[in-house]
Amino acid sequence: MQRLYFLFMLVLFAYKAGCQQQDSIFLYNGQVLIGEVKSIQLGEATIDDIDLKVIEVKLYKIKVLKTSKRFKIETDKKALFYGTLQTGDQAGWVNIISDDGRVLPVNLERLHMVIPLEKKFFRSLNGSLSAGFSYTKSSGVGQVNLSSSVLYAARKFEYQLTASANASIDSSSFSRDREDLSLMAGYYITPAWFVSVNGSYQRNLELSIARRYQEMAGAGNKLFVRKNWQLLSISGLSFSQELSTAGESSGLLLEIPVMFRYNFFQFHHPNIQISSQQSLYFGLTQKGRIRFEGNTTFSWQIIRYFYLTINPYTNYDNQPPSGTSNYDYGLVVSISYKF
Numbered sequence: 001m002q003r004l005y006f007l008f009m010l011v012l013f014a015y016k017a018g019c020q021q022q023d024s025i026f027l028y029n030g031q032v033l034i035g036e037v038k039s040i041q042l043g044e045a046t047i048d049d050i051d052l053k054v055i056e057v058k059l060y061k062i063k064v065l066k067t068s069k070r071f072k073i074e075t076d077k078k079a080l081f082y083g084t085l086q087t088g089d090q091a092g093w094v095n096i097i098s099d100d101g102r103v104l105p106v107n108l109e110r111l112h113m114v115i116p117l118e119k120k121f122f123r124s125l126n127g128s129l130s131a132g133f134s135y136t137k138s139s140g141v142g143q144v145n146l147s148s149s150v151l152y153a154a155r156k157f158e159y160q161l162t163a164s165a166n167a168s169i170d171s172s173s174f175s176r177d178r179e180d181l182s183l184m185a186g187y188y189i190t191p192a193w194f195v196s197v198n199g200s201y202q203r204n205l206e207l208s209i210a211r212r213y214q215e216m217a218g219a220g221n222k223l224f225v226r227k228n229w230q231l232l233s234i235s236g237l238s239f240s241q242e243l244s245t246a247g248e249s250s251g252l253l254l255e256i257p258v259m260f261r262y263n264f265f266q267f268h269h270p271n272i273q274i275s276s277q278q279s280l281y282f283g284l285t286q287k288g289r290i291r292f293e294g295n296t297t298f299s300w301q302i303i304r305y306f307y308l309t310i311n312p313y314t315n316y317d318n319q320p321p322s323g324t325s326n327y328d329y330g331l332v333v334s335i336s337y338k339f
Contacts, residue, residue: 026064040114132334244321271301
């Protein structure tokens with residue numbers, strides 16, 4: 001009887017998978033997910049299961065991965081391939097079948113980024129939404145914080161949109177103390193080198209910035225790509241226009257930016273993710289002016305898609321447009337939903 005049941009389930013699975021021509025993920029605990037693999041990045045595979053919903057699976061939990069379409073595949077050794085992923089010869093491994101016919105066996109945990117090619121735009125988006133309370137030096141009181149981040153990656157291009165806002169509310173007034181909006185686009189020349197353009201808007205009342213528009217063009221490099229972390233650097237030339245809280249306009253300002261981006265993830269208990277961007281700006285139009293912007297996010301998973309997020313940030317300007325303060329800092333505690 002057990003053999004008949006097993007045979008029935010096997011035939012049913014084969015029929016279901018074959019008719020739908022879907023991707024499959026077999027876990028070490030025996031669970032099978034069938035659907036469409038949306039992406040693999042930073043230690044997680046995302047699959048849109050046909051019977052459940054969009055599910056994120058840690059790579060170390062996957063025994064067998066089976067796909068049916070072409071991907072852009074990047075390993076933690078900065079090797080880049082375009083091709084398919086076939087079931088490996090041993091548990092936890094896959095074979096990369098590149099478009100030129102090469103076959104490369106690789107451990108699943110060594111896959112740094114896997115992006116399906118020729119996908120619909122909205123199905124390729126990954127990001128997060130956060131809301132919470134914060135404390136900043138500028139207000140000295142609790143604040144409401146809202147933030148969002150969306151990432152889209154294609155064959156050669158990568159786009160990232162980020163937004164955040166801190167606002168103070170009391171019985172008599174509403175104050176927009178700090179705002180950031182940034183859109184960055186990168187084009188990869190090699191697996192490690194890329195060119196980048198960025199446009200941003202900023203507001204920081206503590207540093208007397210009522211409005212700053214900034215555009216940047218430059219190049220970057222993936223300095224280190226490891227199993228559970230990566231470090232990138234970016235530099236080039238930035239153009240900005242500032243309006244102070246006193247109503248004074250700066251005109252066009254030229255600066256040389258030096259940026260570092262760090263990402264760390266650990267999915268074995270506890271589930272921790274860290275992302276950090278540290279940026280230095282050296283003034284060309286205003287000789288001797290140095291600005292610093294630091295932003296780090298620590299995330300602990302509470303339940304499946306929800307994270308407790310702690311976000312300390314620091315801003316420094318040795319020549320603020322007006323006012324008496326040249327630095328600002330804050331700590332944001334929020335709940336994030338990642339999609």
